[in-house]
Amino acid sequence: MPNDQVRDALRRFADERNWGQFHTPENLAKSISIEAGELLECFQWSSEPDLAHVREELADVFTYCLFLADRLGLDPNEIVLSKLEATRGKYPVEKSRDRSDRYDVL
């Protein structure tokens, strides 16, 4: 995540436009929040959104996340698995099964 093909396609897209100058980590973090808001807009008044629209907005969130990971030299697969291990420690199965509470109130 991404496979190399996706990462390379995104790099090439930005390079052709010389957009690295705009893709500072801070601008990318803002962009992720902005796109997350557009994704949420699909669910603003209903829990049954238009799937084609969700698909596009989710793609935008992924795209900026991938740009930020690449910019910071982070491997998306690695950071997700590593965070999952930490989360596993905070949410032991026996305590968290069938519960949505935060670890600090479990």
Add this chain to the structure above:
Amino acid sequence: MPNDQVRDALRRFADERNWGQFHTPENLAKSISIEAGELLECFQWSSEPDLAHVREELADVFTYCLFLADRLGLDPNEIVLSKLEATRGKYPVEKSRDRSDRYDVL
């Protein structure tokens, strides 16, 4: 994105806790916005954040994006590449090079 190992690890993590009941598309979309806000918080007052913190928050955004893609039967690689093609059409190289303007003002 994810490779199968990551997708399977996330599925197993949620299944062990029986969290599918909480992972509705709407709740996952809210979660993506919430985590995007936590990522942005790393940059609230400075453009030079603590990298270890950014890494964790970015992992959280990715994680909920992956849960949502899996829930909706979407392939992250496929939707990113497909959206990139659409974006390519809106931002031709000759018009968008060195510019951060939106396509509708290019």
Add this chain to the structure above:
Amino acid sequence: MPNDQVRDALRRFADERNWGQFHTPENLAKSISIEAGELLECFQWSSEPDLAHVREELADVFTYCLFLADRLGLDPNEIVLSKLEATRGKYPVEKSRDRSDRYDVL
């Protein structure tokens, strides 16, 4: 909104700490998104949140909105009423009654 008492209390609070240097419009806009995410977190897994928590997080969103309005010389009452007039034009009663659709699909 705010009444003068609130605006003056916020100004004094920031001035005593010399925080005007951090309160650039951009940092305040980021702060509003961050706090909006914390407010949304009250509703992450349930539509029945803890009211005391909502109250605090909503206060934080208002606070940064007021800081931004003050920084930009905007009168909150005036901009809300002025935007409401524009929205009224986009959502005529006869078309928008009992509907949550956006104006462009009404």
Add this chain to the structure above:
Amino acid sequence: MPNDQVRDALRRFADERNWGQFHTPENLAKSISIEAGELLECFQWSSEPDLAHVREELADVFTYCLFLADRLGLDPNEIVLSKLEATRGKYPVEKSRDRSDRYDVL
């Protein structure tokens, strides 16, 4: 905040359209995040945004905050001042002057 005129105008606007059915606290919290993202978009690639646009987007955030406060029976002035007192306790002037650090690292 709001003065009575603003609160009454917002109530009348929603009542005429029978939009109370959509204005659940959860939907309003989502709406605040969505509008906060649109406000942030004004600052996506630059710290010098178009002021007329900021003004509109900030008005939208205020509007949904006011709807949520009204729905929950909260007085915006009161909750902001009350939260400010709590924040004052966490950020004593002598410790927080000229610093943007969070209270837990001061």
